[in-house]
Amino acid sequence: MQRNNVYMRTCRDQEVKLFGAPMEDTVSFRPGTRFAPQRVRFVMPYIEPTTLLGSAERLLCDMGDVNLLRGAVEENLARLKRFVEGVGTPFIMLGGEHTVTLAALEALRPDTYVHVDAHFDLRDEWPPGQKLSHATFLRRAHERLGFYAIVVGVRAYGDEEYTYANGAGFFVVEGSNFGRDAIADAVSTASGRVYVSIDVDVLDPSQAPGVGVPEAGGISYSVLESLVADLVLSLKPIAVDIVEFSPLNDVSDITAVKVSRLLLHVAKLMKCAGV
Numbered sequence: 709m710q711r712n713n714v715y716m717r718t719c720r721d722q723e724v725k726l727f728g729a730p731m732e733d734t735v736s737f738r739p740g741t742r743f744a745p746q747r748v749r750f751v752m753p754y755i756e757p758t759t760l761l762g763s764a765e766r767l768l769c770d771m772g773d774v775n776l777l778r779g780a781v782e783e784n785l786a787r788l789k790r791f792v793e794g795v796g797t798p799f800i801m802l803g804g805e806h807t808v809t810l811a812a813l814e815a816l817r818p819d820t821y822v823h824v825d826a827h828f829d830l831r832d833e834w835p836p837g838q839k840l841s842h843a844t845f846l847r848r849a850h851e852r853l854g855f856y857a858i859v860v861g862v863r864a865y866g867d868e869e870y871t872y873a874n875g876a877g878f879f880v881v882e883g884s885n886f887g888r889d890a891i892a893d894a895v896s897t898a899s900g901r902v903y904v905s906i907d908v909d910v911l912d913p914s915q916a917p918g919v920g921v922p923e924a925g926g927i928s929y930s931v932l933e934s935l936v937a938d939l940v941l942s943l944k945p946i947a948v949d950i951v952e953f954s955p956l957n958d959v960s961d962i963t964a965v966k967v968s969r970l971l972l973h974v975a976k977l978m979k980c981a982g983v
């Protein structure tokens with residue numbers, strides 16, 4: 709198992725394991741996601757560890773970043789998969805581009821996958837001619853693993869993606885004006901071991917400019933906070949990831965503070981859910 713030994717430490721039972729997956733090898737628009745774990749570590753000491761469910765102080769155990777290469781997609785996914793197999797659930801993985809989720813899914817093989825994202829990431833090729841990228845990873849994952857998926861917040865996609873999601877029987881909660889009833893309906897269809905992936909671009913770009921592929925018209929941070937609470941408390945996921953934060957595109961840490969707070973929120977929820 710390859711790790712960055714600078715941060716590696718043994719985690720206590722009452723802590724939630726966190727590790728960075730700073731992979732950025734298939735970016736099609738704005739670069740910078742590989743710096744996300746570093747920026748979150750920079751911001752974290754300065755924000756209060758307060759969540760909707762009380763303090764998350766000393767709840768996270770930072771295991772550092774998985775040691776990756778640059779531009780080696782398959783090798784990096786193999787390293788991430790080995791790391792996930794070794795680290796054991798539950799954990800929170802901080803990307804990196806969304807492709808890192810493919811490695812976690814291959815390692816964990818959940819029954820239900822929850823995709824919170826402005827995009828489906830279900831292209832067959834993106835850019836045209838490229839089979840494996842941040843915009844195709846969910847299609848590759850589903851072809852290989854065949855899980856059931858719940859998709860929340862999609863608002864920017866191609867027809868082929870919607871068709872694939874329908875054909876695969878995914879539960880889709882589209883757009884940004886869904887209510888808690890729609891989420892309750894979606895959650896009621898889940899079964900077995902659940903994995904939750906949160907792409908920060910589900911937020912409106914005015915609230916989260918620091919992403920690789922911004923799309924107008926997203927949800928607010930407070931909606932995301934309550935959505936994630938509903939998902940984690942009812943589904944008790946074995947692991948959660950937060951991906952696509954791009955510090956190079958952030959302004960005044962607007963996105964960095966949200967990702968940091970979301971991280972604390974997810975850790976607290978996982979503890980409260982008893983996962």
Ligand SMILES: [Mn+2]
Pocket residue numbers: 806825827829842907952
């Ligand atoms: Mn995505």
